[in-house]
Amino acid sequence: MAQATANEQPDTTGHDDPPGTARRNYRLAVASGAFGTAGFDCIHPELILVGLVLALTRSVTLAALVTVISKAGILAPQLLVGTRLEHRHWKRPYFVGFAVLRLAALAAMAVAIAMLGRGVTPWRLTLFFGAYLASCLCMGSGYVVFMDIVGRMIPTGRVGTFIGMRHFAGGAASVVIGLAVIQPVLAHIPTPTNYLVLACLGVALGAVHTVLFGLCREPVSTPATSSTTLGQSLRRGFGWLKTDRNYRIFLALRVTFRINYLGLAFFIPYGKELAAERDPAAIAILGGIMVAVHKVCRTFSSLVWGRLADGRGYRSCLVAAGVFFTVAPALALLAPHLPRGFAVAIPGTGATLDLPLAVYLLGLGTLGAAFQGLIVGGNRFLITSAPPHRRISYVGFLNTVTVPLTLLPLAAAALAGTLGLTVLFALILVGGLTYVLLALRMRENDPPPESD
Helix, strand or coil, rough: CCCCCHHHHHHHHCCCCCCHHHHHHHHHHHHHHHHHHHHHCCHHHHHHHHHHHHHHCCCCHHHHHHHHHHHHHHHHHHHHHHHHHHCCCCHHHHHHHHHHHHHHHHHHHHHHHHHHHCCHHHHHHHHHHHHHHHHHHHHHHHHHHHHHHHHHHHHHHHHHHHHHHHHHHHHHHHHHHHHHHHHHHHHHHHCCCCCCCCCCCCHHHHHHHHHHHHCCCCCCCCCCCCCCCCCHHHHHHHHHHHHHHHHHHHHHHHHHHHHHHHHHHHHHHHHHHHCCCCCCEEEEEEEHHHHHHHHHHHHHHHHHHHHHHHCCCHHHHHHHHHHHHHHHHHHHHHHHHHHCCEEECCCCCEEEHHHHHHHHHHHHHHHHHHHHHHHHHHHHHHHHHCCHHHHHHHHHHHHHHHHHHHHHHHHHHHHHHHHHHHHHHHHHHHHHHHHHHHHHHHCCCEEEEEEE
């Protein structure tokens, strides 16, 4: 076997399984990703749930709260999970457990949506947001466990293509469901019943995802010798920041990404203003179109990003994603200043596509491709660069310490309310340029950090 580069010394503890087992795991994990991604998109925080909250409350602040809960809930528990599970030989049972708890929380959220259909009250909104927060906490806990299992289950040289293929399969399923189910449901069923239908579908697809990944055969691992406290894990993480250049730069990329992410959080409000449409039905229709455009671009870019990450390395992948993060808000800023040019009815929606809206949707598609590049390149960096027995902490530390940045959508909502969405998207453009400059400073072959 060719010698691995210094920062990609593979965790071989689980890679000596029979070829048949490796192929079976690969196929099951890709298939589970298809169902999981499709289920997630049925309750996508920015493209679905934001539309629900806007339709019911007309509050941009409450809409931004959806994004805050989504990101903070997913990121906050990850390092704590590492302290409790890194010394366990088997991680799959915990992944399945977190997934089951998440499905229960989503079922409770669906009940809250049904109650909101009878009237919006503070306690019903509290139930909705509380159930959604619980689902996000479980999702974040399961994510770091998933990353550790993948690091042992998938050979190092195929990590990028695996992640790309998993998202490609999920994206393809989401495109079909978006066109055949999500768009018709949003367009033809009254609010909030349409969102209730999508929430129930998301729970069903999530259950299939859990079963399929649970059928994978987890490789044997050499775990950490003992559990650690949260304080010890934090000290270890800050030690990595001091000694690991790439880890430090990747933290800066995560910080910058929080600015880039505001583009997705405010694409529905920005598109609503662009289209000059105010009623709840129009918001729902626009949300369905956005899901389709966003997912098509993420789907077809996944395979490209996967091959790029494995062939040219995670650095090239992250730099290219930064370029896309810059182009997306530039297109959004350009769209309102363009002439209408043409007017084409979008079949089955009742909406009209003109040049400004087309450029706006192109910006959304570019942003989707940028997110996918970050996911593939970033996950490949984390999986292949982490000390194998500390992979959960290596991944979770960066996400946990950046939790306060998830409040940015609230600050952005205040900025947009004061100075307008145009100023906000100009700030996001600067964030994209910063991301490119930071990614260019990464080194593909830095040695892995030392770890106890």
